[in-house]
Amino acid sequence: MRVINTLLIVTVMGLSAGIATADDDLLQSQCASCHNLTGPVPATLKALWERKGPDLFYAGVKYKADWIEQWLQKPARIRPAGMFYADHIRTENGADVIDTATLTAHPSLNAEQARAAAATLMKLKANSDLVKPGEFKSGPMSLASGEMLFDKFKGCLACHEIEPGYGGLSGPEMYSAGHRLQEDYTVSYLRNPQAWDPKGYMPNRHLSDTDLQKLVNYLRVLAEESKP
Template structure:
């Protein structure tokens, strides 16, 4: 009897993994790199139709993946490559939202299986292991100073809807989406994750790096409260 229970639960696990892999290959692989390595040339980087997901397990919070896949909301305000979605406006460049497509939506069950499968993809445990997030708090004002004035990060990132630059992903939900160690590691050395990213390595000091991670937590709490 016992043997039978073990056998059937094993079978269950492997069929769900198989189903998720089926969805990933069938519905996601056309736009997302699921196997790595990251784009090694600018040409490859510009041709990307979606962000790489092959280090998803090192990057995302699983519960965020499950909910976002059921109700995807825009993260890169001007798409994967902003140059493709910009039009001139009276006050300078504007985002041409008519050229941006809506993301595929998954059912609750599929979102859960796909998220669990994505969380297994962890080729960069070594980079994550180098990060230690120290407990701490920061006021929004001080966070803004570090993020914007000291390091100029706002040139490419929104810190609230419609406020900031739009060539990078918005960061007002970063702490809801991303693991803190990933945020720290990506800021420390963006090229270790994406060799051809246009985010510069600004050699942010460890103290300021910790402050930025705490700042993203403040922003995300505020965003969550406003929703």
């Protein structure tokens, strides 16, 4: 009986290993502890607070493949104060400062692993129905007028940096967003952030279609200016 059980277990394990590819195994073994690769999004604040890394189950509709591949080899910090701002901020003389000692570096991959991980992540296409392919229209935009809109008119700068050390600390930095994010995703996300992440802290500013296009064009020129 014991022998049969063992055989059965070995067979079942062999089968499931046969279904998962080596790349899926890399994501499962090294990434799934911090990243949600299957969905759904956090439905409660408790689940939001427990989130250790950004959701990746719609990575294929959100990120640019070449950016993922580069970033995984040399991960630069995107959220200046970590996933959950309040965990890494102390107040000094009335000002918020980042407690960098409490922030840990992201694991990095070699070139081959990064290419494989990026390819696998790009296959994760949940939420495709929220994106209209080709909706973003690249158009003329100056850094100065984009910055006016981003800062003075829409108040985005309060939460997002537009250069290292300049801007708010609670959201992801925006100077690499144009390299990082697919423009059609960004349009969709800015139109209704809660459609993507119901409990997320990014406010819905009820932006007009014109302002959506302008803001995403601003992120495009800002990234070109900032380089990767």
